[in-house]
Amino acid sequence: MSTLATFVKQQRQQKSMLLMTHVIYGYPTIDESLQMMTSLLEKGVAILEVQFPFSDPVADGPVITNACHDALENKPKLSQCLADITKLAAEYPNTKVLLMSYLNPILQYGFEALAADMQAGVAGIIIPDLPIDHHAMAAPLVEKSVDPIWLMIPDMSDERMEFVSQHAQGLLYCVSRKGVTGQGSDSQSEQSQLESYLNSIKKHTDVPLALGFGISTAQDIQGIVGLVDVAVVGSALLRAYQNGGLSEFNEKADELLTVQ
Amino acid sequence: MSTLATFVKQQRQQKSMLLMTHVIYGYPTIDESLQMMTSLLEKGVAILEVQFPFSDPVADGPVITNACHDALENKPKLSQCLADITKLAAEYPNTKVLLMSYLNPILQYGFEALAADMQAGVAGIIIPDLPIDHHAMAAPLVEKSVDPIWLMIPDMSDERMEFVSQHAQGLLYCVSRKGVTGQGSDSQSEQSQLESYLNSIKKHTDVPLALGFGISTAQDIQGIVGLVDVAVVGSALLRAYQNGGLSEFNEKADELLTVQ
Amino acid sequence: MNDQGYFGQYGGSFIPEILYSSQQELLKHYREAMADPSFVESVKKEMQQYSGRPTPLTHCANLSAQIGGAQIYLKREDLNHSGAHKMNNVIGQGLLTKRMGKKRVIAETGAGQHGVATALISARLGLECTIYMGAHDIERQYPNVFWMKQLGATVVPVTTGSQTLKDALDEALRDWTASFEDTHYLIGTSCGCEPFPEMVAGFQSVIGEEVKDQAMAQIGKMPDKIFACVGGGSNACGIFLPFVGTDTELIGIEAGGCGDGVGEHAKRFHTDQAKFGISQGFATMFLQDEEGQLAPTHSISAGLDYVGVSPILADLSDRGLVRMSSARDEEVVAGFKQLMKAEGIIAALESSHAIAGGLREAAQLSPDQNIVINVSGRGDKDIFTIAKALGDEPFKDFLATYLEGEK
């Protein structure tokens, strides 16, 4: 089992739900984004997802997309980003740090180079525009024990779930609904659909599951306790920051962390 | 022989050249146009051509065209025009008055009605857009001894000259060059062409000849003495009026009348 | 038509004597050319290889269903090079000009469509080109003027009279009287002296000839009715003539404008403001006052804004072979929109008169009947008028921003 999976399973012995929070490297400045990360690490979030911004983030909603474009104004470098988050990871060993970005910045950096540079302190990577069919591209990461975190989505065929499961390691990112990040969840009646969706995933794999898209309150998190291992909060924290700076960001994080 | 032709021939026994001058009925107002006419009649021009304005005077140049459009603002009526010029003609028996207009206003008035109303005092009519081919339309005028004044042009075929000549009565209007009224004559070297053109007309007819288009000074008139019976001055007088009102108009008329 | 270019009481040649020989020469060359298969072939070839003929016949399933009557077909003259049927005529007359050995053409234009078409063919055939256009029209239709100038044509603003189409025609005639030796007057519609009405209608008849073939191929029979808008009458003549005397009913739609008052419309039929008259070289129904002065006209579509009408149509109407009707500005804009939204076809406002007329009557027919509406041109050119009619604010903002950027 991968370090990331082991970590999640261990943590889950004490907590009913782990929190995975999201920060964009370079937004609004590199320093401030590092401050947000530090803040979350201090609070002891289980998993910190750091998005390295890309000019064309097709799987992100407007809040994150705009923030990424703002971040790009600061000319972030992937090499520096890796150095920065590796350092943080080393300082906060109780949190796992993940990288999230799109295929093209990674491709230009090179999967080999990336694997080498992540190995030390970044446990996994989410690449929303790298479909499972191209899993071979991620082989250099796997080789260096960096987990590519694949996505599961509702209405996926059994066959394809099986396919993803075969390559799953560390964590599986389960999308809870159609669409892009940050759009809020629909009616509560979808709960049962969600359960059957997650159950069908669990039939294929025992890799820990993270559930994402549209989770923005402690209540949302409470609602999925028992269903998955990790609750992913993306744009909600970003919105809090945009509303009231670091203090509202911290308040939001505290709220989310009440579900333990 | 028609009264008009007889008149011209008689006058020509005393004068080397008769003058035919042009006034637009209703320009700039009906009264002022009548004043211009009276002025010319007082001076004893041989022939007074009164143009009843039409909205689309295709055979006229810009000076007369614009004046016609201005005149139309005063809503001139052909019936009133005929009444007015018939009265003038009666007052000045030493001048022959001619009507000039385009086909459509005449058509709407009716050739029969027109013939009846012209009979008393208007000797002839010039309709530049009525080609000789349609001479039959003018039959009601001919019947009432009103002379339709047909046009001759340079480079006309012999056949067509003959055709026009057959219907000529009163006066023939010989165009001296291509184009529309009021554009000034070209080089003096055209004089010989002009002579041979007029000679070929004279082979076909002994109806008096008027020469028009581009005659604007006494010198121009002097240049054609011996070639034709009548010199037609159109836009030159109008331009004089536009430059300096009735007084310049009168001066110009006096200049033109120096050639006797 | 008899030998003097008459159509019933209409037509004929009423031009200053100075133009006589030039007109005779044109007549002779035209007759010779049309009797020469190689000329006819060259016209056909240029219509195909330059202008993209044949233009299609488009069935409108949605529109027909919305109206709930006849099947509606459109003859797509909007797909011609230049975006209107005007191209058919300028190809014919342009090639004739070359054949006559003349080096220059002149033309009148109202909306500018015929001006652009003439400037295009002049560039293509290497002819000098002068376009007469009313100064008012130049102001209203500057984009077309822009293209004429870019194409190398000289555009002469006509500042006399009403400064619109009829004055431009007068001015072109004046030019011709001074220039006929090396210049052809390329009239844009089937009006004017002989042989213009016949010639323009003849070159345009390719429209109706194609409709015959296409109706057989696509419908299996001839259409029950054909609709065309009528400005000067060339697109109507073009689509009607091959059907005259057949069972297909032919309906011309004039510009009903914004009302029935003098100067509010451009109807030459069914109004006592229009009477038989003779002007601009020919006899026809002219809008005029009691004194015979030609009257002002109005239409939302500049191309129908003409005081006279083709003598061919005046005669066919007299003889009951063509039925004349009209459509008002609002009805035209409604027809324009309905077609656009139902079928994704942006028709010229001129053509939208035919559409309005067609839709009105299609409703009274049954689904096994078929009508053809002539879409004489495309409507992109009308963006300024349409945006104005619809009060589209962003369009104004766009223009204002553009002008800002130009400062």
Add this chain to the structure above:
Amino acid sequence: MNDQGYFGQYGGSFIPEILYSSQQELLKHYREAMADPSFVESVKKEMQQYSGRPTPLTHCANLSAQIGGAQIYLKREDLNHSGAHKMNNVIGQGLLTKRMGKKRVIAETGAGQHGVATALISARLGLECTIYMGAHDIERQYPNVFWMKQLGATVVPVTTGSQTLKDALDEALRDWTASFEDTHYLIGTSCGCEPFPEMVAGFQSVIGEEVKDQAMAQIGKMPDKIFACVGGGSNACGIFLPFVGTDTELIGIEAGGCGDGVGEHAKRFHTDQAKFGISQGFATMFLQDEEGQLAPTHSISAGLDYVGVSPILADLSDRGLVRMSSARDEEVVAGFKQLMKAEGIIAALESSHAIAGGLREAAQLSPDQNIVINVSGRGDKDIFTIAKALGDEPFKDFLATYLEGEK
């Protein structure tokens, strides 16, 4: 092409997992449709009866003589309904959308040509239509936006990133991830994930197929060279593909813009600013910086202003089967003018790149050689840009007067 939609190292499908089944469904329907003669026939019929195909091949005698080299022929995609080759693709995909039983289409657009074409076919086929367009492009190209809205489409301004075409494409993809059940993403060029490059190129191949027939009929042999402008690459693929591997040389012309600096052009070949990359669903040559961020682009023609290029062309270029070249803004305006004045054809500024490239090379050929230049669209739409480039004062006056009248 292999089974995963690859063209050499380019192409493929790199889309969020959420789109996987929808893309698979499209692929399946597309393959089935193309194997169904009745579908192929329906596409052909609509191309003919709605868009007016075949478009002609026009010989340019004057232009050829001026250049003094090869005989120049133009493939006239400007005569399509909507005024550009974009119509070919939207007809194909529109009919496929109906066949798939979907009710709505979304599309990205830069200059607005594809947006207008999509809005037209959506009206025609009764599909709901949403167009994503960069907010900057909306400002620059409002007339096209006006028509999209008039046609009933919803135009969504994209305010993220550079607010231009690539961002519109991102946004359309985002819509699709939320709407794929009833929505087809109607991509406008031969880019994107499988099967889009192949599908768009396939629907566009009618261009080259027609050229083959027309070259035989009009020239008696195949052309020596074919030129096409390359934005996303659909018109180039369309005219090239039927000739790949034959003796006809195929030359793609990119937007050279106003210089070679970053953001001054849109060249994806012959510049080290472009590298192999993967984004927007597929692998190709993308203009990008060292971090893999897609780069800004510039062209006088909005339609060539794209950061990536068809994987089909990237591969054909690698394999030496297509030669890529480029033309700068000034050369493009000069080519535009020369064609217009010599032949009376107003080409789109996009197409004028191909013209500039063609004229450059025609000069080096002999008069018994023949080249075909693809005129992908007409240039009326470019009046604002051209009037600006030429500093035409009366156009500004016209706009100012129009705005005055609107107050």
